[in-house]
Amino acid sequence: MTRRWMILAVLMMVALPSVLYGRWIKDKVYLQTDSVGKVEFSHFAHMEMESIGKDCPTCHNEAFHIVTKKNPAFTMAEMESGKSCGVCHNDTKAFGVGGDCTTCHAGDVEINYGIAEKVMFSHDVHADMFGCDECHSDLFVPERNSNLVGMKKMEEGESCGACHDGDSAFSVKSDCSNCHTSAGAIAMQSPVGEILFSHDVHTGAFGCDECHSDIFKAKANSNQVGMKKMEDGESCGACHDGDSAFSVTGDCVTCHSNAADMAIQAKDVNAVPFSHTIHTEMLGCAECHPDIFVAKANSNQVGMQRMEAGESCGACHDGDTAFGVGEDCTTCHLGDFAYTKDIPIQSPVGGIVFSHVVHTEMFGCDECHPETFRAKANSTQVGMKKMEGGESCGACHDGDSAFSVKADCRSCHQGAEDIPIQSTVGAIVFSHDAHIEMFGCDECHPDTFKAKANSNQVGMKKMEAGESCGTCHDGDTAFGVAGDCVTCHSNAAEVAIQAQDVGAVPFSHDVHTEMFGCGECHPDLFVAQANSNQVGMTRMEDGESCGACHDGDTAFSVGEACATCHTGSLTYTKTVAIKSGVWSILFSHKNHTENYSCGECHPEVFRAKANSNQVGMKKMEAGASCGACHNGEDAFSVTGDCAECHASSVDVAIQTKNVGAIPFSHAEHGRMFACDECHPGTFKAQANSNQVGMKKMEDGASCGACHDGRTAFGVKGDCSSCHSGAVDVAMQSTVGAIVFSHEVHTEDFGCDECHPDIFEAKANSTQVGMKKMESGESCGSCHDGSTAFGVAADCITCHTKAVDVAIQTKNVGVAPFSHSVHTEMFGCNECHPDLFRAQANSNPVGMQAMESGASCGACHDGGDAFSVKEDCTSCHAGDVVYQAFGKTIFSHAKHLDKFGCDECHPRLFQARRGTNKVATMDDMEIGQSCGACHNGGKAFGVENCDPCHIK
Structure with a gap:
């Protein structure tokens, strides 16, 4: 074990x-x-x-x-x-x-285009058939997100399209599902929430090519279409028409299944929420759209006044169908989503904040709206005076219902700010904080200072008399306004005194207040009032203004070195531009003060006074002005090289009437000639003294002195040498200006083909009528139908803008003839020259001749056009003036309001000159002439003189 x-x-x-x-x-x-x-x-x-x-x-x-x-x-x-x-x-x-x-590298790649599901690219499938180097890196850079290419470029052979062209492999234009195997739902944004478009639902019934790319382009953000266009068959409406599929005008919730709650912006009471959810539980979409609310962004903004009249929300919210828009405001203007906000009211002493929250805790909305305050932006701006009279806030804030608007200002003006009062010596800051620590608001408002913008501007003089700040600042209650200036003017600014030719002169308060008190200058020497202390050098030298101290004893003299005042960082003696006919002559103070003192020029040679030293060349040559030094000895002479002073002499544009400005180049001539070769012998150095016509130039005057064909090209030579910009000439005629284009003609012809034989180079010398042109004069010498179109041909070739013609008549005012109206229907030759000769005052024809077919009557016969015998007002509508016992005016306009032309013409008055005898008063009293109507019955009687005989 x-x-x-x-x-x-x-x-x-x-x-x-x-x-x-x-x-x-x-x-x-x-x-x-x-x-x-x-x-x-x-x-x-x-x-x-x-x-x-x-x-x-x-x-x-x-x-x-x-x-x-x-x-x-x-x-x-x-x-x-x-x-x-x-x-x-x-x-x-x-x-x-x-x-x-x-x-090592063989994974599938996800390609995300953002508008459909990801497209999976399989390296395994492609690597079985191709080597890596067949794609990388010529077609595809081996770097993430660097190969995004749209369908359009693929169809042109880029990216996948290099192989997928329909030959090497299936085309990128073929069945979309080869790559887009799981095109997902697309979320389309709208003001009422997302609309989800499901590819799965649609591809179950249709092929991709039924939509792409005819109806929907395969490109992001390119298919945004509003409801109106869909209803006309675009976008989704191509199928959703009520036949192929449910209509876009049908039940909105089919697509807008997640209609969002909307925040309706209001200016002063925050956003008001509208709940689609609550309303769609009780009502169908069609009950609001599109009759009451158009399905279009920002198209349904309606104010309270119109809602109360039944528009917008008021169509249902009328007190019967639903609660009325005129009832409790907090039904809409309150809640977690939106609430009545505090309103900042701007005033000159800081913002006053009105709190809806504080007031709605004690009062109902209808106690203020709409009687005291209208529910409309910027409609309830009321000043203090009206509030004290019971309007606006004063309706409650009267001392009984609530504290009075006249009471402690700080109840509302809690953040009363300091007020910067602008003056010529810098801003004076009035501190509300400092004053309300010692005084109540009512000690100043409204007796001393009105609570109204820009109503309290008072100068020092009035303050010293006890007005404005001077009410308290009198030397007893508080320091006097006539005391030490720096108490208020603590930031007295530097003052720039403007002088015309030598720049601004700086006066430094800082420098002077270090040595002197304000009272030593103000108000005896300098009145504390804008623009009241402008004094010239002469008066200063006599002891006024700055000269009271700057006398050479107390301080340096105003008559000493100018640069003491006219220099420094703030300003300096500037270069003075003296205007002349050849541009500005620049006088440099800097150059001269380096060699000379101010006293060598001022005041004997040049007075220290604007515009007092303008002297011409003749006087300078005699020793005046610049000539005092520039005499050839002390300095170069004024009669020497002009370019010493006129260093930037410009090209001079010599104006002519008909052929534009002729540029004279000083620079070009100065390269070959000295100034004295022209000045003053040929051209005086004086403005407008050298205007010479072509005839005199051809005789050797002016430009012709050199331009004689030997020294330089002759003035008779090619016109374009000088007239390089010859302009179009507008020739006036009774039918509007005829524009002659130099540019068009100089392309084919030389100047000498017209000038001077046909057209003299002289203003108003070539005015010729049509008759002479048709005989070969003027334009007719070429425009004869052979060399160029004939002057008797189509009028509009030249008269391109034929104007309306006012035809004067003796008794019925001007009869206007419109070329525009007639040339729309007829050619010029249908009237000219058979009916109307192309010659001024050659076509006066009376009514009798017209009625017989002459002049206008040739067409206006009742057949081709309305008859000259018909309604007179078609052409005539003026007043008739008679001279007898004072001016008597017959007004066609007044009579035409009540009567037709045929009630007077020709029974009482014939429409033919000289046929209507001037009726006497006796004739009229028996019913003739005006008396036919002015009989005391139809109209006032002729015995009443005043209506006709105007004094």
Whole structure:
């Protein structure tokens, strides 16, 4: 027995380490790579090899550290060089890492496109037929998530489509289920919750190609379509039309089975929850949609006023079908989901918070809404004055029902803030905190300061007289407003005094208040009022303003070095731009103050006064202004090289009437000629003094002095040398402007083919009528039907914008003729020149001639168009003016309101000039002319003078 137990114990001692060893070692270990997922490593497979067995140190810790996180991810190149797995897998000890990839890498790959179930790619299936290098890495980079390609690109041959083209393998355009074997449900978001589209349900009855890609593109977010389009047959509506499948206009819950509760946003009372669940228990979807609520986001926002009139929720919530929208507000505006919130009311002294919670604990909603406060955003803003009169909060806060709005301001204005009062010397901060520690609100409001924005702005003068702050700050109750300025103006700002030509002059309060008290300047020298202290240098030198101290004794004199004030970090004497006809001349104070003192120029040569030193070249040459120094001795002469001052002389645009601006380039001429070759002999240095026409230039004046064909190209030569931008010319005519395009004509013709023989280069010298053009003058010299289209051809070639013509008549105002209306139906030659000559004032024809077929009557005969004898107002609608005893106006408009034209014409008044004798008053009294109606019966009698004889 003992021997038997001894043998058993020995066997267990031998076997136990192996058992424990096997239990402790994990067989499969997954090595994570940077780009191609996990690689499976089997401990047992390696331990079965004779060369390794149970000898763990063969790998650990030299090739692989036993602590996983201490093992870096090695690349294939590193393994091939003998690291990691490559220690053994070198084609000698074991197969090499550079061999068949599938020995280690052969798992299926999950491709997730987000809009359907994952697509599983099987390496096993593909590796049986192809080598790894046929896909990697030209088609697929061996890196996770780097090969996501849409269907469109696959169909074009990318990614899977390189092989799956219908020849090498089945096409990516064929049956979707080849890859999408388990397309799942798609959750489509809508304002009323998710709508789940089930691929399983639909693929049980239909093939993929019945939907894709005509109805639904295989692309994320490309199939979002509203209800309106579905009802028109798009998207789901292609099948769900009531015939092929249930209609999209049918029961909403078929798709919207999880219609969510909606939060309806309101501005001042937080979100109002609408529960689809509660309502669908009692009502069908069609009872609300789409008549009351359109199935479209943000299309159903309706205010309380319209609900109370029966719209939106008010269609049912009328007090009969369901509780009324005008009843207890908390039915909707309360609960865990939404509640009436506190409303911050902004005021100049900080926000006032109105608490719904506090008030609804004591009062019902209907005690305020809608009589005191309308349930409408921004409709109840009321000032203190109206509240004190019983409106708004004052309806209850009257001192009886609740504390008065006139009582302690802090009841509402709990966070009254400091108010920054702006002034020209910096902001003055008024502290509510400091004052309410000593005074009650009613000691200031409303007698001294009205509780109204911008109503308390008062200057120092009024304060010193006891208004505003001066009520208390009088030197007795509190320090006086006329006392030390820095008590309030603690941050008196630096003041920049603007000067026109020498930049801003800085006045430093800090510098001066270190040596002087405020009272030494204010208010005797400087009135504490904006823009009241502007004083020029002359008056300062006489002791005013800054000159009261800056006199050379108390402080440096204002007449001394200018740079003491006109310089520094805040401002500096600036470069002055002096305008001239050839651009600005820049005068640099900096350059001159480096060599001269200010007193050498100011005030004798240049007065320190804006716009007082404008001097022309003639006076400078005589020694005035700049010429005092620039005389050729002290400095270069003003008659010397112009470019010394006019360094940036610009190109001058010489304006002409019809052919655009002619640019004169100073730069181009300055490269070949000196300034004095032109100035002042040929061109005076004076604005607008050199305007010369072509005739004078051809005689040698102006540009013609050089441009004579010898020294430079002649002014008679190619026009485009100067007129490079000749513009289109608008020629006015009675039928609208005719645009002559230089650009079109210069493409085919030279300038000299027209100028000056046909068209003189002189404004208004080539106005020619149609008759002369038809005889070969002006445009007609080329537009003769041979060289170019004839001027007698289709009018609209030139008259492209023929305007409406106002035909003047003697007695019935202007008769408008519309070219636009007529050219829509007729060609120009149907009227011109047989009926209407193309010549101004050559077509006046009376009504009698028209009735006989002349002029307009040729067509307006009652056959081709309405007759000239028909309703006069078709053409005439003006008033008639008679001059007799004062101006007498006959208004067609007033009479046409009550009568037809034929009631007067031609029985009482013939529509022909000179045939209607001016009736006397006696004639009218017996029923003639106006008296036919104005007899005291049909209309007022002619004996009443005032209605017609206007004074």
